[in-house]
Amino acid sequence: MGVKDNNSSGSDPNFFDKVYEVAKLIPYGRVTSYGAIAKYLGAARSARMVGWAMNGSGKQEDVPAHRVVNRKGILTGKHHFDGTNLMQQLLENEGIEVIDNQIQDLEKLFWDPMKELQ
DNA sequence: ATTCTGACGTGGG
DNA sequence: CCCCACGCCAGAA
Numbered sequence A: 001m002g003v004k005d006n007n008s009s010g011s012d013p014n015f016f017d018k019v020y021e022v023a024k025l026i027p028y029g030r031v032t033s034y035g036a037i038a039k040y041l042g043a044a045r046s047a048r049m050v051g052w053a054m055n056g057s058g059k060q061e062d063v064p065a066h067r068v069v070n071r072k073g074i075l076t077g078k079h080h081f082d083g084t085n086l087m088q089q090l091l092e093n094e095g096i097e098v099i100d101n102q103i104q105d106l107e108k109l110f111w112d113p114m115k116e117l118q
Numbered sequence B: 001a002t003t004c005t006g007a008c009g010t011g012g013g
Numbered sequence C: 001c002c003c004c005a006c007g008c009c010a011g012a013a
Helices: A013-024 A034-041 A044-059 A086-093
Strands: none
Touching: A013 A034, A013 A044, A034 A044
16 A cells, blocks of 8 residues: 555664663663563564664653563673673662562563463 | 674573 | 673664
8 A cells, every 4th residue: 555665674773672672661770681672562573673762762661671680680681781780780679689680589680471461 | 685692582402 | 799702783984
């Protein structure tokens, strides 16, 4: 439909927007993983794209990117924050214990959008 | 166009 | 748990 289908050239803005929405829904003191968000969006194979989307989260102050970690619970993206340990401090400020860039009791703090948002 | 890297995930050993 | 390899998509050189 339409004179020109603008579906080529991926980078669907909707995908980024969705990532931000889900991230905003992450409760206080809880964390989730990129893959969980990606799967919830139907792009389980593009877990990396979720991280790339968070790259623009700097524009969205309502997006707690510090609550998003990899499946191991490691703060892989801490280097992208302003400070070196800003991400860790933000998490600790929420009552999350972080040791050596890794979240403790991850299974207890993990927040799965698939299960919580259903 | 090709190559490499990256805020990932899964599987095998 | 760790290490290694592959798949995945997007962007930079």
